[in-house]
Amino acid sequence: MRSIIDYLKEIILGVWSLLKGMKVTGSYFFRPGTIITQKYPNNRKDLVMFDRFKGEVVMPHNEKNEHKCTGCGICEINCPNGSIEIISKSILTEDGKKKRAIDKHIYRLSMCTFCALCVKTCPSNALAFSQEFEHAVFNRALLIKTLNKPGSQLMKGVE
């Protein structure tokens, strides 16, 4: 008798536990309002990334096409993957001295791991992260970017 009661109890408790599980899924089925799916390419316009989001490294330029990069090469040394390469040139300053300046700040997005060491260690805060996250391109060469815009100058007062 004991065993029959146990047997029935086992069945009823088992079914009860299954029903509890079904309650969870069922309650979500009848509450479509809880769905959190984002329809991604359609909501591109109102998709706001967090301001600290590490999309890609950029060099902010002001409206006079000036940047803060002095070409010191600290970011190049600090990059663990060698994704930054700095090609410098020597220019003549106004008072006739020879000075090292940046020619090209080459950034290989395909090798970047977004560790933020370059942005962090830059002594003149010349680098920043943009919120751009759609990096897919058809040609791999497009992932090698030159961060300083053509014809850009070093901002006044930045050493």
Next chain:
Amino acid sequence: MEEKVKNITTDEQQEYVINMGPQHPSTHGVLRLVVSLKGEIVKSVQPHIGYIHRGIEKMCESITYPQIIHLTDRMDYLSAHINNEAVCLTVEKALEVEIPDRIKVIRTIMSELTRIQSHQLWWASFGMDLGGLTCFFYGLRDREKILDIFEETCGSRMIVSYNCPGGLMYDIHPNFQKRVKEFIKYFRKILPEYDQLLSGNVIFHERSKGIGKLTLEDAVSYGITGPSGRASGFSCDVRKHEPYSAYDKIKFKEILFTEGDTYHRYIARIDEMWESMNIIEQLIDNIPEGPYAVKMKPVIKLPEGEYYQRVETARGELGVFIISDGNKSPYRVKFRSPNFVNLSVLNHIAKGFKIADLVAIGGSLDLVIPDIDR
């Protein structure tokens, strides 16, 4: 003699060898298990690893200490923040830098958030291993909330790189405390649903109770740490035994069971999520003021010697062993990764169970393959 040889061959002929992986839905990555079966019974499991071996230990020997941080993210990508912390703590210990309380508290909160999100993903994939596909979506849905907190503060979701030797990369975001509190409130309400859906389910009980038993002796001998080891009664919580960061200031209990089967490995992790929420709640309202990073030298050079630091990741004990020769890059770095050790027990505990149990046992050990391979 001849008869004996004959017997061996017939035994081998009866074995049915299947390759689980490198691409298989239940190995969660590129792990290959060569499983010998007799019918449905597992005779032996031989893990074959190395499919994503990147030689992180070798790479560390040629880069500087701050650069190591971003490699450790990629070992156990689910405990990325804790791995970062391990290296930072080792470097700070070697340099004997005093870390302000603010950094310690933030690190602890982030570690516990990391632990929760890791366990959520584990719960999701463990449910999927057992065939409950709905678990996967619920787990990921809730994990998303933590990842958003990470993204707001650290700038990235999974591979956070938030630590640096001497402190943190940035200060916490102004919204951080509010969001964490919101999350805790939300997750305290949601976590019982996990129990209703999976833990209380009679099918789940049948599938997990008494499966893959690991005794305390074996757990210690195999070095199984983390929730898997604690389910066997192995008190191995580094947060208790060798407190780092702010763990010495807070109250929490170590989740310990004695049974050591799949079910208790599962319950240990669910309980750890509750415990992590308790830890966060103790800290989130009293983050002390202060700097978010200590000024370090531009080139960090560790004094000559050997340094070992243990931390508790979501999967067990991570040890960072650095041998320094005084240069700016380490002479030798060894990561004692918890998953690598936990994998070694798979053959021992899966033997004699069915192939479906092997999947359940593998899921309950919570293996992250890049951490095994490094």
Next chain:
Amino acid sequence: MLFDIVDVNSSPSLSDPWWKVFYDFSSLTHKIDSSLHNAMSQFWTTIAEMLIIGVLILLFYALIGLFLVYAERKVCAFMQNRLGPNRVGPFGIFQTIADLFKLLFKELIPIKNADSFLFNLAPFIVIIASFMAIAAIPFAKGLHAIDLNIGVLYVIAVSAMGVIGVLLAGWSSNNKYSLIGAMRSGAQIVSYELSVGLSIITIVILAGSMQLSEIVEAQRTGWFIFKGHIPAFIAFIVFLVSSTAETNRGPFDLAEAESELTAGYHTEYSGIKFAFFFLAEYINMFIVASIAATVFLGGWMPFNVGHWDGFNHVMDFVPPFVWYIGKTFFVIFIMMWFKWTFPRLRIDQLLTLEWKYLLPINLVNVLIMAFLVLMGWHF
């Protein structure tokens, strides 16, 4: 004389309201039958009728398959707190059609060392088994391809044939996972066929007939699930569980068990051959659901309550086909609910469930039901 099968007793009388006459398809089928007879000989009439029925069922089959795949994806999506297909067409309703085209255009990969004859045969066996079962299902009054007097037995027997296809598929693909899946499926179907049969037997005792149309007709005064007290309800639950197992659906989808055996017996199939297995799974689900609807929930009979005449009239006004489809989809929904909630069983637990729980319950249940019928204690 395929259409000439409607029971004379239940044919409409003049006293019935007009819609009852309208909803009775037997007069329509009779009309078609007699006009065909007038046009051609007996032989060609039968051929023509077979063709018409064949085309109609094929069409219905395809539509149901497409709809069920869509429904499953939407149901599981809502249960999992997500949107599901939403790109192809409004609410993604053309998603399954797009998938069908994708599967049609996919390459049929020949498997090295596979037994190619059996490998190609297997999907056809699976799909033909499901196709044959659909013939005996009463969709509405008179809307019956064939009303066998052992209809219940026929459906159970034929739908169990699909396992041969599964076994052949698993064995012939020369894949170790497939073989394990096929063997599991064999053990599973053999044992669960017993439960399905016994739970239906419970109702057959109550109905006193194995003819599906008669079983439906006997439920005019009340569905068997209400008429048969608790035993009928238990039989319904057992039928739900065991038919879920018989169709290889979760939580009993051990033959596929994607986390253990990748895709089980159809791992090696691609393109349209895979689509056959996929379609057959959904049609099998439809068949067992419609058997459940017919046997337990009154088939195409409307829901009537005692003496609430106004309510009963409104219910009668709903076409029987809609009743039938509604009940079937209700059962299908419950089966989907099972699948998307529960974790999968292990093979030995699956058999334990059958032999230790369902079978004894069923046997006791049959006894109780027989006793009830003998005593005349049912409604």
Next chain:
Amino acid sequence: MDKIQLGEFIKSINPDLEIKEGKQYIEVSIPPSKLYILAKELREKEETQFDFLFCLSGVDYGQDLGVVYHLRSTKFDHVVVLKTRTTDRDHPQLDSVADIWKTADFHEREVFDLLGIKFTNHPDLRRLFLDSSWGFPLRKDYVDDINIVTK
């Protein structure tokens, strides 16, 4: 037992050992021939009970190859570090401790794979990550012109 007592105790087991008090743990340097005996004693002695081998790392010291064992006792919570070195770079051989601590099985296979140290009496010494044609990448003299870029 604290660090000093532990050091003294190990000294009492074998007086020839070179025991150094490191920054964190007691470090015991031991020749390869005596390693296994000491390991077994440390595991079994009532006073030490080092039952948890929590890290086993192979190190290339330039001239010689070595293995570092981190041992902990779950009962007393004390830690000892065993270090052993072999000068033979071509055929380095050490005794396996896999039968004392089962976790050493995988760890030793890893060391064999990456540093080429053979462990005698190991139950299943195969390469773990790499295939057999590969060199031993964690050695300092390992060259790989394609994958290792030196600035």
